[in-house]
Amino acid sequence: MTDQEIAFMGKMTAGMTHEIKNVLATIKESSGLMQDFLKLCQDGAFPYGEKFAQILAGIQGQVARGVEISTRLNRFAHSMDEPVISADLNEIIDQVVFLNQRQARLKQTELRGVPSEKDVRIETDPFRLQLVLAASIHYLLARSSPKDLIIIRPRPTEAGAAVNLQIATGEEIPETMEAPQPELPAELAEIKNILDQLQAQIRPAKAGGKEGLVLVLEKTR
DSSP states (O other): OOHHHHHHHHHHHHHHHHHHHHHHHHHHHHHHHHHHHHHHSOTTTSTTHHHHHHHHHHHHHHHHHHHHHHHHHHHHHHTTSOSSEEEEHHHHHHHHHHHTHHHHHHTTOEEEEOOOSSOOEEEEOHHHHHHHHHHHHHHHHTTOOTTEEEEEEEEEOSSEEEEEEEEEETTOOOSSOOOOOSSOOGGGGGGHHHHHHHTEEEEEEEETTEEEEEEEEESOO
16 A cells, blocks of 8 residues: 555545544533433432433443544544654554454453653654554464453664563563564564565564564664
Protein backbone atom coordinates (compact mmCIF):
# COMPACT_ATOMS: atom_id res chain seq x y z
CA MET A 1 0.00 0.00 0.00
CA THR A 2 1.40 3.41 -0.97
CA ASP A 3 1.66 6.42 1.34
CA GLN A 4 -1.10 8.12 -0.70
CA GLU A 5 -3.46 5.17 -0.27
CA ILE A 6 -2.71 5.01 3.47
CA ALA A 7 -3.39 8.75 3.84
CA PHE A 8 -6.72 8.38 2.00
CA MET A 9 -7.81 5.49 4.25
CA GLY A 10 -6.84 7.50 7.32
CA LYS A 11 -8.76 10.58 6.15
CA MET A 12 -11.94 8.57 5.51
CA THR A 13 -11.67 6.70 8.83
CA ALA A 14 -11.05 9.91 10.78
CA GLY A 15 -14.13 11.49 9.22
CA MET A 16 -16.33 8.54 10.13
CA THR A 17 -15.09 8.47 13.73
CA HIS A 18 -16.17 12.11 14.10
CA GLU A 19 -19.64 11.15 12.88
CA ILE A 20 -19.77 8.23 15.34
CA LYS A 21 -18.86 10.58 18.18
CA ASN A 22 -21.70 12.91 17.12
CA VAL A 23 -24.15 9.99 17.31
CA LEU A 24 -22.84 9.02 20.75
CA ALA A 25 -23.12 12.62 21.95
CA THR A 26 -26.81 12.67 20.94
CA ILE A 27 -27.48 9.39 22.78
CA LYS A 28 -25.66 10.71 25.86
CA GLU A 29 -27.67 13.94 25.86
CA SER A 30 -31.00 12.14 25.37
CA SER A 31 -30.35 9.56 28.09
CA GLY A 32 -29.22 12.35 30.40
CA LEU A 33 -32.50 14.20 29.86
CA MET A 34 -34.43 11.00 30.60
CA GLN A 35 -32.49 10.64 33.85
CA ASP A 36 -33.41 14.22 34.77
CA PHE A 37 -37.11 13.56 34.07
CA LEU A 38 -37.01 10.44 36.26
CA LYS A 39 -35.57 12.47 39.14
CA LEU A 40 -38.48 14.89 38.83
CA CYS A 41 -40.98 12.08 39.43
CA GLN A 42 -42.06 11.69 43.01
CA ASP A 43 -41.22 8.43 44.75
CA GLY A 44 -43.67 5.76 43.63
CA ALA A 45 -45.15 7.95 40.88
CA PHE A 46 -43.47 5.82 38.22
CA PRO A 47 -43.58 2.09 39.03
CA TYR A 48 -40.53 1.19 36.94
CA GLY A 49 -38.43 4.20 37.88
CA GLU A 50 -35.61 2.27 39.53
CA LYS A 51 -35.35 -0.18 36.64
CA PHE A 52 -35.30 2.64 34.09
CA ALA A 53 -32.61 4.42 36.10
CA GLN A 54 -30.45 1.29 35.97
CA ILE A 55 -30.97 0.95 32.21
CA LEU A 56 -30.10 4.59 31.61
CA ALA A 57 -26.96 4.28 33.74
CA GLY A 58 -25.97 1.30 31.60
CA ILE A 59 -26.54 3.33 28.44
CA GLN A 60 -24.36 6.14 29.80
CA GLY A 61 -21.62 3.64 30.60
CA GLN A 62 -21.73 2.18 27.11
CA VAL A 63 -21.68 5.66 25.59
CA ALA A 64 -18.53 6.45 27.56
CA ARG A 65 -16.97 3.22 26.30
CA GLY A 66 -18.00 4.04 22.74
CA VAL A 67 -16.46 7.52 23.00
CA GLU A 68 -13.17 6.00 24.19
CA ILE A 69 -13.15 3.47 21.35
CA SER A 70 -13.97 6.07 18.68
CA THR A 71 -11.36 8.46 20.11
CA ARG A 72 -8.72 5.74 19.89
CA LEU A 73 -9.82 4.83 16.38
CA ASN A 74 -9.63 8.49 15.39
CA ARG A 75 -6.09 8.69 16.78
CA PHE A 76 -5.19 5.57 14.81
CA ALA A 77 -6.65 7.11 11.64
CA HIS A 78 -4.58 10.27 12.11
CA SER A 79 -1.43 8.13 12.39
CA MET A 80 -1.82 7.76 8.60
CA ASP A 81 -1.64 11.53 7.99
CA GLU A 82 2.14 11.75 7.53
CA PRO A 83 4.56 9.02 6.42
CA VAL A 84 7.27 10.18 8.86
CA ILE A 85 6.86 12.01 12.17
CA SER A 86 8.66 12.37 15.47
CA ALA A 87 6.68 9.85 17.53
CA ASP A 88 6.53 9.14 21.25
CA LEU A 89 7.11 5.39 21.49
CA ASN A 90 5.35 5.18 24.86
CA GLU A 91 2.20 6.68 23.32
CA ILE A 92 2.32 4.41 20.27
CA ILE A 93 2.62 1.30 22.47
CA ASP A 94 -0.26 2.47 24.67
CA GLN A 95 -2.37 2.87 21.52
CA VAL A 96 -1.43 -0.54 20.09
CA VAL A 97 -2.15 -2.24 23.41
CA PHE A 98 -5.61 -0.68 23.52
CA LEU A 99 -6.43 -1.61 19.92
CA ASN A 100 -5.41 -5.26 20.45
CA GLN A 101 -7.13 -5.88 23.80
CA ARG A 102 -9.97 -7.84 22.19
CA GLN A 103 -7.56 -10.35 20.64
CA ALA A 104 -5.87 -10.74 24.02
CA ARG A 105 -9.19 -11.30 25.80
CA LEU A 106 -10.11 -14.03 23.31
CA LYS A 107 -6.89 -15.81 24.34
CA GLN A 108 -7.59 -15.10 28.04
CA THR A 109 -4.24 -13.33 28.10
CA GLU A 110 -3.46 -9.95 29.62
CA LEU A 111 -1.78 -7.43 27.34
CA ARG A 112 0.13 -4.69 29.12
CA GLY A 113 2.37 -1.83 28.03
CA VAL A 114 5.10 -0.75 30.45
CA PRO A 115 6.23 2.78 29.54
CA SER A 116 9.87 3.74 29.64
CA GLU A 117 10.82 6.11 32.44
CA LYS A 118 12.85 8.07 29.89
CA ASP A 119 11.34 9.93 26.96
CA VAL A 120 11.64 7.68 23.89
CA ARG A 121 11.02 9.55 20.66
CA ILE A 122 11.85 8.28 17.20
CA GLU A 123 11.50 9.46 13.61
CA THR A 124 9.27 6.82 12.08
CA ASP A 125 6.15 5.94 10.12
CA PRO A 126 3.59 5.62 12.96
CA PHE A 127 1.06 3.61 10.93
CA ARG A 128 3.52 0.98 9.74
CA LEU A 129 5.13 0.82 13.18
CA GLN A 130 1.74 0.02 14.73
CA LEU A 131 1.24 -2.67 12.10
CA VAL A 132 4.58 -4.28 13.02
CA LEU A 133 3.82 -4.11 16.75
CA ALA A 134 0.35 -5.64 16.21
CA ALA A 135 1.86 -8.48 14.15
CA SER A 136 4.38 -9.11 16.95
CA ILE A 137 1.60 -9.19 19.54
CA HIS A 138 -0.40 -11.70 17.47
CA TYR A 139 2.74 -13.83 17.09
CA LEU A 140 3.10 -14.01 20.89
CA LEU A 141 -0.62 -14.49 21.49
CA ALA A 142 -0.45 -17.62 19.31
CA ARG A 143 2.22 -18.94 21.72
CA SER A 144 0.62 -17.83 24.97
CA SER A 145 -1.52 -19.80 27.40
CA PRO A 146 -4.60 -18.66 29.34
CA LYS A 147 -3.65 -16.39 32.27
CA ASP A 148 -0.33 -15.48 30.66
CA LEU A 149 0.80 -11.86 30.53
CA ILE A 150 2.31 -10.21 27.45
CA ILE A 151 4.49 -7.24 28.31
CA ILE A 152 5.54 -4.56 25.82
CA ARG A 153 8.36 -2.36 27.04
CA PRO A 154 10.18 0.34 24.99
CA ARG A 155 13.73 1.49 25.72
CA PRO A 156 16.13 3.99 24.16
CA THR A 157 19.27 2.77 22.37
CA GLU A 158 22.25 4.53 20.84
CA ALA A 159 20.87 3.98 17.33
CA GLY A 160 17.28 4.88 18.19
CA ALA A 161 15.05 2.63 20.25
CA ALA A 162 14.03 -0.96 20.87
CA VAL A 163 10.87 -2.65 22.10
CA ASN A 164 10.92 -5.81 24.19
CA LEU A 165 7.83 -7.98 23.81
CA GLN A 166 7.68 -10.95 26.15
CA ILE A 167 5.36 -13.55 27.60
CA ALA A 168 5.36 -13.76 31.38
CA THR A 169 3.55 -15.99 33.87
CA GLY A 170 2.26 -14.28 36.98
CA GLU A 171 3.61 -10.93 38.09
CA GLU A 172 7.30 -11.85 37.96
CA ILE A 173 8.49 -10.02 34.86
CA PRO A 174 12.17 -10.43 33.88
CA GLU A 175 13.81 -7.06 33.28
CA THR A 176 16.22 -8.35 30.62
CA MET A 177 15.95 -10.72 27.69
CA GLU A 178 18.45 -13.31 26.54
CA ALA A 179 20.61 -12.47 23.53
CA PRO A 180 18.21 -12.32 20.57
CA GLN A 181 18.66 -14.55 17.54
CA PRO A 182 19.34 -12.90 14.15
CA GLU A 183 16.65 -14.71 12.13
CA LEU A 184 13.21 -13.23 11.58
CA PRO A 185 10.60 -15.85 12.60
CA ALA A 186 9.01 -17.47 9.54
CA GLU A 187 5.54 -16.51 10.82
CA LEU A 188 6.52 -12.83 10.52
CA ALA A 189 8.08 -13.09 7.06
CA GLU A 190 5.04 -11.36 5.51
CA ILE A 191 5.99 -8.06 7.22
CA LYS A 192 9.65 -8.21 6.11
CA ASN A 193 9.14 -5.46 3.50
CA ILE A 194 7.51 -3.21 6.10
CA LEU A 195 10.39 -3.77 8.49
CA ASP A 196 12.76 -2.80 5.69
CA GLN A 197 10.83 0.42 5.08
CA LEU A 198 11.07 1.23 8.80
CA GLN A 199 14.77 0.30 8.89
CA ALA A 200 13.78 -2.07 11.68
CA GLN A 201 14.48 -5.65 12.69
CA ILE A 202 12.57 -8.22 14.73
CA ARG A 203 14.63 -10.81 16.54
CA PRO A 204 13.31 -13.77 18.55
CA ALA A 205 14.50 -13.88 22.16
CA LYS A 206 13.54 -15.38 25.51
CA ALA A 207 12.93 -13.98 28.97
CA GLY A 208 12.64 -16.30 31.95
CA GLY A 209 12.37 -19.26 29.57
CA LYS A 210 9.33 -17.75 27.83
CA GLU A 211 9.04 -16.66 24.21
CA GLY A 212 9.71 -13.06 23.28
CA LEU A 213 10.67 -10.67 20.52
CA VAL A 214 12.95 -7.67 20.28
CA LEU A 215 11.99 -4.95 17.81
CA VAL A 216 15.02 -2.81 16.95
CA LEU A 217 14.35 0.63 15.45
CA GLU A 218 16.69 3.15 13.86
CA LYS A 219 16.36 6.90 14.38
CA THR A 220 14.85 7.46 10.94
CA ARG A 221 12.80 5.41 8.51
